[in-house]
Amino acid sequence: MTEKKPVIVVHGGAGTWQPERSQPGLEGVKRAAKTGFEILRKGGSAVDSVMEAVAVMEDDGAFNAGYGSTLNIEKQVEMEASIMNGKTLQAGAASLLKDIKNPVRLAKIVMEKTDHILVVGEGAEKLAKIFNLERRSPMTELRLKYHEQQKKILLEGKFELPKLYNLVKNHPEFFELETVGAVALDKDGNVAAATSTGGFPLKLPGRIGDSPLIGCGTYADNQAGACSATGVGEIAIRLVLAKTVCNFIEDGKTAQEAVESAISLVNKRITATYNSMGLIAVDAHGRIGAAHNSPNMCWAYLTPEIKEPVASLTAKIVK
């Protein structure tokens, strides 16, 4: 089997990419892939590579993560992110972040500087203060405008608890389910994954999605590979999707076969609800995988064989 090292794959989220957002999205994932690959090319670690690639997308504003984060139902930002080192199975994550510039950097601090994996809310804010992380509120005019539009639709004729899944299905243009993520294999053969998001628009305050949950939105294990998920977080949680992809790889599947099998599993087992999902992966042999059941997934990859990142708004669509 040919070993291809180093490799990076990034995603800017599955969902419906409207034409006006497509070009900035494609540019953004290319920039992220290049940044992450440059670190790998110089001999840097997979962990540093995925962190910097995700940080680029958090800073971009075109993605629902970091500066582009959506607002919850109380008009608050609650960002979340995670990172995992496939060599050591160490992981870190943070959630309910209001103004951390790069949630993925805080996730790495949780991994390296605490005995914990997931720290959220005020506790996470304290850690960010101790380690002098940069701040920046994503509460922009654009986000506030989107929020008003989303809330209007939500309130039209609904008296019971919000049925967000139906809302999203009927109004995909107003709901950005996108998350950003990156997986990488470095020259030393170590894999890593990182994922970051602003979460579901109009989510309840305190809701934590799959992005900061190890096994659900993010997983990395040198014995298999690395995976990052995007889409409806609750589905990735119920199926423990990123770990499932790694299990499939460990059982002998390629990264591509593994993500396709996992999306098939979503289609088979989660039927009663809106089940839009996307996955990217890299296996320990450097083979990449990308699949989704949503209309689009904005993603890019870069390997030593090609000079420029390849980006697309679709990968293998599994129905």
Add this chain to the structure above:
Amino acid sequence: MTEKKPVIVVHGGAGTWQPERSQPGLEGVKRAAKTGFEILRKGGSAVDSVMEAVAVMEDDGAFNAGYGSTLNIEKQVEMEASIMNGKTLQAGAASLLKDIKNPVRLAKIVMEKTDHILVVGEGAEKLAKIFNLERRSPMTELRLKYHEQQKKILLEGKFELPKLYNLVKNHPEFFELETVGAVALDKDGNVAAATSTGGFPLKLPGRIGDSPLIGCGTYADNQAGACSATGVGEIAIRLVLAKTVCNFIEDGKTAQEAVESAISLVNKRITATYNSMGLIAVDAHGRIGAAHNSPNMCWAYLTPEIKEPVASLTAKIVK
């Protein structure tokens, strides 16, 4: 294969059970098993059974969950719990709860009344208010005394970040890693799992452990079985342990073989740190499993073949 239905297995936590706590612990798990089994015997669901069994242990005070919860490093209570329905793969969880009497009841509300799976902190408090959940602070004299003792040890000669794992290893008598949990198979062949804890003593504020994380501390799937974990939460997260047990069952292992394999995996892959863990499981055929690598695990089970719950401070110890 003989099908044994209904079945319930509960645990009151893995760790070192000191003699003075053993008798109340054994009585408590027996009471929980009886409560859960009575629901099953009358034709109730596995979900209701594990919820009520866990609620009994949350109310007991002898376990690190609900009324017996330990305090974090800032002398606050931050309880957490989850529940999962193996028939539908629906799940609910809550964390960073200060005074909810039964965190597992809030987990069920998240599962049934929201589109989300994990809701924490103030957002969770709001839900509890909407649904009129009972309140009770676990901040008792006893817990405050334990907290002072734990903090004293922590501060003795440590200038860097707390190395909690070494502390726990050297002073097991002061650290209650225990969690409570229950798994059940009902007459209709549906499985469910629930887990609840006060968390790691002296944990950082905002730290979330494995108990509210689907796949890590809790998992249930009718195609396999149900599992609840106890011990060092970060290890259950890194290995996505409860889902791993269900995967082993799906691959053909019995519940007992599956929990033993999972503890072996802990011993093999998590070596550089304190790795105390315990697991209970039931498979879809009604076979039960219990294993740990800690000195003790307080647990009990009840099946139609026996009249009274069988409780013990050890199960299969896997070294």
